[in-house]
Amino acid sequence: MSNKLAFLGRDMAVDLGTANTLVYVRGRGVVLNEPSVVAMNTNTGKIVAIGIEAKRMIGRTPGNITAIRPLKDGVIADFDVTERMLRYFIQRVHTRRHFAKPRIIIAVPSGITGVEQRAVKEAGYQAGARGVYIIEEPMAAAIGAGLPVHEPTGNMVVDIGGGTTEVAIISMGGVVTSQSIRVGGDELDQAIITFAKKEHSLMLGERTAEEIKMAIGSACMLPEDGHAEIRGRDLVTGLPKTVVVSAAEIRKATEEQINVIVDAVKTTLDKCPPELSGDLMDRGIALTGGGALLRGMDERLKDETGMPIHLVDNALDSVALGSGKCVEDFEALQQVLVPEPRH
Numbered sequence: 001m002s003n004k005l006a007f008l009g010r011d012m013a014v015d016l017g018t019a020n021t022l023v024y025v026r027g028r029g030v031v032l033n034e035p036s037v038v039a040m041n042t043n044t045g046k047i048v049a050i051g052i053e054a055k056r057m058i059g060r061t062p063g064n065i066t067a068i069r070p071l072k073d074g075v076i077a078d079f080d081v082t083e084r085m086l087r088y089f090i091q092r093v094h095t096r097r098h099f100a101k102p103r104i105i106i107a108v109p110s111g112i113t114g115v116e117q118r119a120v121k122e123a124g125y126q127a128g129a130r131g132v133y134i135i136e137e138p139m140a141a142a143i144g145a146g147l148p149v150h151e152p153t154g155n156m157v158v159d160i161g162g163g164t165t166e167v168a169i170i171s172m173g174g175v176v177t178s179q180s181i182r183v184g185g186d187e188l189d190q191a192i193i194t195f196a197k198k199e200h201s202l203m204l205g206e207r208t209a210e211e212i213k214m215a216i217g218s219a220c221m222l223p224e225d226g227h228a229e230i231r232g233r234d235l236v237t238g239l240p241k242t243v244v245v246s247a248a249e250i251r252k253a254t255e256e257q258i259n260v261i262v263d264a265v266k267t268t269l270d271k272c273p274p275e276l277s278g279d280l281m282d283r284g285i286a287l288t289g290g291g292a293l294l295r296g297m298d299e300r301l302k303d304e305t306g307m308p309i310h311l312v313d314n315a316l317d318s319v320a321l322g323s324g325k326c327v328e329d330f331e332a333l334q335q336v337l338v339p340e341p342r343h
Helices: 052-057 079-093 114-126 137-144 185-200 206-216 247-270 274-283 297-305 318-328 330-336
Strands: 012-016 020-025 029-035 038-041 046-050 065-068 103-108 131-136 155-160 165-171 174-181 227-234 240-246 285-288 309-311
Touching: 012 079, 012 318, 020 079, 020 318, 029 052, 029 079, 029 318, 038 052, 038 079, 046 052, 046 079, 052 065, 079 114, 103 114, 103 137, 103 318, 114 131, 131 137, 131 318, 137 155, 137 165, 137 174, 137 285, 137 318, 137 330, 155 247, 155 274, 165 247, 165 274, 174 247, 185 206, 185 240, 185 247, 206 227, 206 240, 206 247, 240 247, 247 297, 285 297, 297 309, 318 330
Parallel strands: 012 103, 103 131, 155 285, 285 309
Antiparallel strands: 012 020, 020 029, 038 046, 038 065, 155 165, 165 174, 227 240
C-alpha cells in the first residue's frame, strides 16, 4: 500500500468519557486526552474553549460564560454540545479534512439504553464519521488491559470512571455478566462537597473537591494518612476560609459511594457461572479507570472479595487503548463491537 493511500481513512477510536475524552488514531496511538468540558458564551451560543482550557474555567466564569460538561453519568446529557465537542476533537486529530471520512469506534457504558446508544452514534456521524461502531466500555477496558478476552476463560474487569463504574466478566469475546452503576469519580467529588458543607459549613467548588480527593482520598485505612487544607467560602460569614481536613474525614465522607462500588463487584461475582468463578480465583480482577488510582482501592477490593486484584498500568487510558486495538485490527475484533442495526 503506497504511502499516499495510507492516510485515506485515518480510522479512530474515541473514549467519550464523563471526565475525559481520549482519541486514538490508527497507527498513531492515543493522540488526544482532554477533559470533556466545553465553555460556552450563553449570549451568542459560541464556544469559547474546549478541553483543558475549558476545565480551568469551571466555577470561575462570569455570568455569560458557562463551563458545561455535556456528558453525565457516562451518557450524553447535552446532545448539541457533545456533538460540537466531538467534532472539535476529531478535527484536531484528523487534519487532512478533504480525505475520506474516518470510521470511528466509540466506547459507551454497558448499561446504556437504545436511545442513548443512538445519540452517541448520531453524534459520531454529525461529527463527520463515515461509519460509527460502538464497543462496551468494560470490553474495551479488558482489551486495553491486555486480558485474553477471546479465550474461553473468565476475565473480570472493574472500570471506575468519572460518571460510571463498569464491572464485567468476559469470556469468548463477549460479556457474560455485567453491571454498570452510575457512581464514579464525580460522585466522590460531590460527597466531599456535601461533607465540607455539613461539617465545616464551607462551600467548595467541584475542582477543589477533585483536588482533595486526588491528594488525600482513600478507600481504606492507610499507614500514611495525610492532611490537606481546603479553601472555599464560609457559609456563615460569606468570606473565604481555609480548613484542614484529615484523610480519615475524607474517607468517611466518601464511604457510602465506595461501598456502592464494592457491592457492584460483589453482585457481579455472585452472578458469575461457577466454571468461570474458578478461573477468576486464578486470574484475579483487573482494576482500571481513573477511580482505580484512588489510594487503597485495590486493597479494599482484595479484602472484600478475597480475590487477587491487579491494578492495570495504564488505568486512565485502557478504554481508549482497547478501542484502539479494535481499530488496528478491525476485521479480527469485529465480533466484540455492538452490532450495528441497519438503517
